[in-house]
Amino acid sequence: MSIRISAPDTASRDEIIELKALIQHPMETGYRRNNRGEIIERDIITTFECTYDGDTVFQARFHPGIAANPFLTFYTRATRSGTLEFRWTDQNGQSWSETHSLSVE
């Protein structure tokens, strides 16, 4: 599963930083039919969570109305040097994650 994160490596204390997170996923809606007329089963990522040194700073819940390869831009306040973890979980409980180290001066 390909994941792309855009986040600064360094920030000053209390600075509001922009975080971008993208994961490659079809986000199959469950409303489409294949060429034999059968419904293509739903296969979507349902939750996303970003933690900062273990504290949750942002969460998202996705429905089929989110486009394929879900992309998010959100913000957090840089409090101290630490690890940002980005985690996606699909409807079956399978999850994928990526971390990013942030150094705060």
Place this chain on the structure above:
Amino acid sequence: MEMMKQDKFNFMLDRRRLLTLGTAGLVCAAFPMSTSAEAADADKAIRDLFGDGELNEGRVTVDLPPIAENGNSVAIKVTVDSPMTQKNHVRRIAIISPRNPLAEVAEFQLGPRAGKAEVATRIRMAGTQTIRAVAEMSDGSLWLGKASTVVTLAACIIG
């Protein structure tokens, strides 16, 4: 000669594009509108998510392109006017569609640590519609913002 080649190439491209459009149209037609949500479904989705509190207009700005060629992926940005402090911040934001098969599109949980009440993502739009975004503040108040997009290649519920 070079010119002719160019023209032929353009023609083929157009032809292919037309074919694609035509196919998409047929597939769309195969799905009756009854499968899509309506304004009443959007209202219900908001109530299910946020309860029966008063829904105030304002403080929420929804940015969408005025026209989207492809409804399968439309960039949306929701900004809420909030200082995002411990005492006064946005708790939740939901994106609601009155025309997609499912009214709920996404929900976001923020907090004072977000620093800024702004979220952007990409959504599917099953046709021209007015997307709503609702924000729940830390004092429990609910705020509503809207924006419309004309979807030229009706994304229908395909793809």
